Amino acid sequence: MRNNTSIVYNIWLLVGDSLMIIFGLSLAYILRVSINHHPFSEHVYAITYLGFLFLLLPFWLIVFAILGLYSERYYQNRFSELGRVVVGSFIGILFAISYSYMLNVHIFPARLVVVYGFILSVITVLIFRNMARFIQRSLFRKKIGINKVLIIGDNRTASILINGLSNTKITGYQVIGIVGEKGIPILGLKKIKLFTNFESATKELSRDQFHTIIQTELYASSAKNDQILNYAQTNHIAYRFVPGNSDLFIGNITVDLFNSIPVIAVHQTALVGWGRVAKRTMDILLGTILMIIAIPFMILIAIIQKLNDPFGPIFYSADRLSRFGETVKIYKFRSIKPAYSNMTPEEGFKKMGRLDLIKIYRENGDQLQNDPRISSWGNFLRRSSLDELPQILNVIKGDISLVGPRALDKFELDQYDKKSLILSVKSGLTGLAQISGRRDISFKERRKLDLYYVQNWTFLGDLIILAKTAWVVLFHKGAN
Numbered sequence: 001m002r003n004n005t006s007i008v009y010n011i012w013l014l015v016g017d018s019l020m021i022i023f024g025l026s027l028a029y030i031l032r033v034s035i036n037h038h039p040f041s042e043h044v045y046a047i048t049y050l051g052f053l054f055l056l057l058p059f060w061l062i063v064f065a066i067l068g069l070y071s072e073r074y075y076q077n078r079f080s081e082l083g084r085v086v087v088g089s090f091i092g093i094l095f096a097i098s099y100s101y102m103l104n105v106h107i108f109p110a111r112l113v114v115v116y117g118f119i120l121s122v123i124t125v126l127i128f129r130n131m132a133r134f135i136q137r138s139l140f141r142k143k144i145g146i147n148k149v150l151i152i153g154d155n156r157t158a159s160i161l162i163n164g165l166s167n168t169k170i171t172g173y174q175v176i177g178i179v180g181e182k183g184i185p186i187l188g189l190k191k192i193k194l195f196t197n198f199e200s201a202t203k204e205l206s207r208d209q210f211h212t213i214i215q216t217e218l219y220a221s222s223a224k225n226d227q228i229l230n231y232a233q234t235n236h237i238a239y240r241f242v243p244g245n246s247d248l249f250i251g252n253i254t255v256d257l258f259n260s261i262p263v264i265a266v267h268q269t270a271l272v273g274w275g276r277v278a279k280r281t282m283d284i285l286l287g288t289i290l291m292i293i294a295i296p297f298m299i300l301i302a303i304i305q306k307l308n309d310p311f312g313p314i315f316y317s318a319d320r321l322s323r324f325g326e327t328v329k330i331y332k333f334r335s336i337k338p339a340y341s342n343m344t345p346e347e348g349f350k351k352m353g354r355l356d357l358i359k360i361y362r363e364n365g366d367q368l369q370n371d372p373r374i375s376s377w378g379n380f381l382r383r384s385s386l387d388e389l390p391q392i393l394n395v396i397k398g399d400i401s402l403v404g405p406r407a408l409d410k411f412e413l414d415q416y417d418k419k420s421l422i423l424s425v426k427s428g429l430t431g432l433a434q435i436s437g438r439r440d441i442s443f444k445e446r447r448k449l450d451l452y453y454v455q456n457w458t459f460l461g462d463l464i465i466l467a468k469t470a471w472v473v474l475f476h477k478g479a480n
Contacts, residue, residue: 008145009136010070014061016132017069020124021060021092025053027124028116033109044109052107056099060092067460075129083464085125093118141169148209149173150201152228153216154180157242161216162192176210177201198228215241269424271457278459283402286466287395294389301333301386308377312338315390320407323426328399330407331390335378348373385473391429403462404428405450416447425454435468 029049067084068074075081093114100107108114139145146168151158158178165173177193179201195201213232218241219225232239271279305314316334319327334341340348349357352372361368374382381387394400400407407427413419432453433446441449453461 006072009132012132013070013075013129016128017061017064017125018057020128021057021089021121022050022053024121024124025117026050028113028120029109031116032113044106049107049109052096052105056092056096059095060088063091063095064088076133078130079464081129082126083460085129086122087460087463089118089122089125092121136172137169140172145172147173147211148176149212149214150177150179150205150210151175151214151216152179152198153242154178155217158216161214161242173212177205198224198231202231210237212238212240215239217242269421269454269457271425271454275457275459279401279462280398282459282462283395283398286402287392291392291396294392297386298389301381301389304377305333308375309338313341316341318409320409320427321413321423322400322407323423325420325423328394328407328427330394330400333381333387333390335375335381335387336373337375337378340373345373388429395429399426401426401428402430403453403465404431405453406431406433406446412443415443418447418451422447422450422454425457430465430469432465435465435472 026049029046033046064070064084067088069081069084069088074084096107097114099105108117136145149165151162158180162175162178165171165175168174175192177195179195179198193201193204195204213228215225215228229239231237302314305312313334316332316336317329318332320330322328336348340351343351345361346358349355349361354372357368357372361371378387391400395402404425404427405422413422416422432449433441436449
């Protein structure tokens, strides 16, 4: 807590964002008014325009703060930061337009100032934040602003934590000591002091030599735990602990007062309350728009399907598991040859006399490089993801969502021990696995991504996944 680096950096971001927003919007005014000599819709003097900008700036920064742009969790993730800056700037511009309309005052001399202002504010803020990140890491290399950490515990969690913080030039953290009796096998421990107990650590390390205590395992003796916590509080040192059953605390965590006693509530998913309402609303609106766009393509695919195979069905339906283990029928354009349609993979391979492919198919994460059951037209549909267009109807019906874990059959999902957590939300037409390599990653990795999505859902995250899905589909990245 005595290390105020994060506070200083947040203030730096706040000041820099303010200057960049004003600079971007001012540059928009100059580009339209001073360089472009076309007639203006309204005459707004520069001093009046600047006055409105400074008046509206606090709201813009509040939006940035609500979106988490001053939280380390987001400003250290460039892609997440980019999305939030774009959304925050868009909301800021909308607020300025609404303010102008409601109070009947003229802020922008021309419509182009609004467009230029949005684009330039995003660009200038992102340039500044990248410069700020570069300067911060340059200071880390010079040992300035480093947060020094004392780890208490020598279990596997401690090992993972220490290795994760080892690149001080990037993380800004430096582990200076480990308290543990068993010892811990970690590479590069030469600069890290080892202590058998907390008392010896505090005797050798003065309170000014470290800023944070992280306890990776609680002692059986509550007195020992209290001693560590009291030391941290007395000396104003940040204290964190890792719960013994870390899986129990993964997800949406809140602390409530239950009969005057603080109680930690662990939700299976972050998708609760109004989040579910917002997500369902987006599914209906976007799903309807996508269906209108997709109908001509679906008709064309159906015609080609019939020309290629006049007697085979156009669509394929299969039972899949969605939220709370509910079985739903998922629709697709048929890509399997008619002879093997409506069969399990085992039944299909057995019918063609290729029992050897069953084991390969299952061990390879339910996929086969050149699956003989799939027609040439079906291969095209799968590579282009056009076979999944009918699932938009599933989205509108509410069977699945636009974004969520991949809809799987019971056999596939039974292979994963945390299936109940994945099934706490609706399955999705697309998801983290699809934008992270689709079939190029293993079954186990895909399920980990599904679990991460369930436990860390955000509305903005859904929008980012949808945008990246469009990119993946257009360029066929990882398609199979």
